[in-house]
Amino acid sequence: MVFSKRFFSLSVISCLSFFSLNSLSAQVLLTNQILDLRSESSFGKDIHKWSFKPGDSPRITETAEDDVFLDEDSGEIKAHIFSYAQPTLEESVRTGWISGFQIQTGWDKVTDGDGELYYPDFSKYMEKYKGYGWYRTEIIVTKEDIQNKFKSKNLTVRLGQISQADAVYWNGKFIGGTGLHLDTDTDVQLDDKSLYSDKIRFYRIPYHLLKVDEPNVLAVRVYAKYPLSPGLSHDKFYVSSNKYSERAEYWNDFKKIFVIVLTLLLGSFYLYWQFLFRNEEHATIYFALGSIFMALNTLFQSQIIYSILNDGFLIKKIEYVTWIALVHFLFNFIVRFAHVRNGWIKLTNRYIDAAGLVSALIVIFAPNLFFLSKFFFYWSFVTILLGASLFYIIFLGRKVPSMGTVSFGFFAFIMLMLNDVFVEMQWEWYPSHTFVKDYAFAAFTVSVALSIVKNMIDSRLLVEKQKEEKDRLSRYFSPAVMETIVTDKIKLGGEEKDIATLFSDIVGFTTFAEKNPPGVVLDHLNTIFESLSDLIFHYSATLDKFIGDAIMAFWGAPKQTELDAYHAIACAVDMQKRMVEINQELGLEPGTFRLRIGVNYGEAIVGNIGSVKRMDYTVIGDAVNTAARLESHGIPGKVAVSEAAFLAAGGETYIEYEDTKELTLKGKSEPVKVYFVTKVHPRT
CATH class of the missing domain: 3.30.70.1230 (Nucleotide cyclase, GGDEF domain)
Known part of the structure; x- marks a missing residue:
């Protein structure tokens, strides 16, 4: 995740209580159309029961099974079946499962009944279990669900963000995977490009595998190479009709495309407006560049990019680089918009720009995902001062026309980013599990657009006022x-x-x-x-x-x-x-x-x-x-x-x-x- 977003948190922590109330609505699902699989209670409803077992599953090889793959070494077609994925667990693999495990929290954050962490040291977990773990749950789909809730037997299981790879089994049959595949052998160490921590998974449930009015077993094989919210964590987990899931996918893509188009259009419009009336105003250039990099950042956070690039590590690098650029262009925009770029602010601005360039180069040449994430973690703390200084700069430029509108948009930007920081940190006291980063810069961009409209209105009123003054003067002068x-x-x-x-x-x-x-x-x-x-x-x-x-x-x-x-x-x-x-x-x-x-x-x-x-x-x-x-x-x-x-x-x-x-x-x-x-x- 984008750890750099944390630099905002200390600046507005006093507003958290208000925002947390608003975030409650973010986790509401349309439960009349889906079967919620989350492991936390929502508004008094019963939690969904999950079990977790560390480590990978032993294999079962049966040539009669439908799930087969080509063994390139022997040239034979073999079945590749995992014991933990079977509908009924054999006696030998029943022990060691932890019941009531929370799927919306990384396994390194879950505590037992005494409040102790199950797996506090990821390095020891990695050494012992090679980064693998399994989740299981039973799902009962009734005839009433088919008739009234789903209105179809063609169903899809949606799994939110999984760190960092997964393979999903329904009633013992492989129905899809991201990073992990049907033929991925036990304890295989994946390379970084096969890790997709931010990808949302939609897996269709084969019609013939669905049991009605009986327990269906959903088993998820997960792999985490680094201590980055390992396991099933964040966002929504549910079963829905294919039609509903397609709408959800389209809606996710639409939100991203909407933000991309909106930021580009408003950035271009603002650039046109400023060049048309204030050719000396450099804030326009920085806002336009910020809009471009926000559009790129949104693109590389979207599900669309995964159909274009098959490299999760590269996607994450570009996402972080665009975020660094966005932060620095945003800082330069506000500094110039507030007309306070002088003295120590100007000197500090130069150092910040240089630091941003160095940070982007470090991200580009990062050796692995863990180094990249750690660097962003520390980089985010350095930029806390940057976020605090922006509030000070806004205060200095408070008399600039439309600064109030821009300030409101910047505040909304911070609050939405702050939600994602808290979701990412998985704090128990924070109720939301939904990211709203899609709307953050869009909110800021809209506020800037409103400032443009306000400037246009003010300019028109000024022109009309000047016209009235000319009319009055024309009565006294030639x-x-x-x-x-x-x-x-x-x-x-x-x-x-x-x-x-x-x-x-x-x-x-x-x-x-x-x-x-x-x-x-x-x-x-x-x-x-x-x-x-x-x-x-x-x-x-x-x-x-x-x-x-x-x-x-x-x-x-x-x-x-x-x-x-x-x-x-x-x-x-x-x-x-x-x-x-x-x-x-x-x-x-x-x-x-x-x-x-x-x-x-x-x-x-x-x-x-x-x-x-x-x-x-x-x-x-x-x-x-x-x-x-x-x-x-x-x-x-x-x-x-x-x-x-x-x-x-x-x-x-x-x-x-x-x-x-x-x-x-x-x-x-x-x-x-x-x-x-x-x-x-x-x-x-």
């Missing part, structure tokens, strides 16, 4: 300025640029305000500003501010183009046209509201002006003042454009005007030539 604010590129200061500036003022609005209630005045002003603002934004301008009933806008910042002056003049001409439409929409007499507009082009300072706590994105300078003066000296309903703006917009090629004037403006030593523009021609 799109260009709004993007600058949202992208956090604001800093105090400015720069010199060629700017096209537009000033407009509503003529007749002051008189209208004197004659109408404030509410009507404000409603009309907002209607005018909303319509003109849309037009200004349409021409990609920065709407600087509203000054009473005046508007200030400029082109050339934050983005500058060669068409800034042209767009300013085109916008001004359309504003005059729009003002005529606004009077009609408001139901006012033509000419009630008119615009004076002044446009200038020249060098100005643009940027964030004011203080750190309160600033305006605006333009200042002589060119701006000139535009304001042009507006104030302009003619209602006309667009006054300076010569500089006129020429920058393309001159007479694109701009039509009805008149020009020389205006003397305040602050100007020389008159300014002004064009009163009436039309703008299209320009690419």
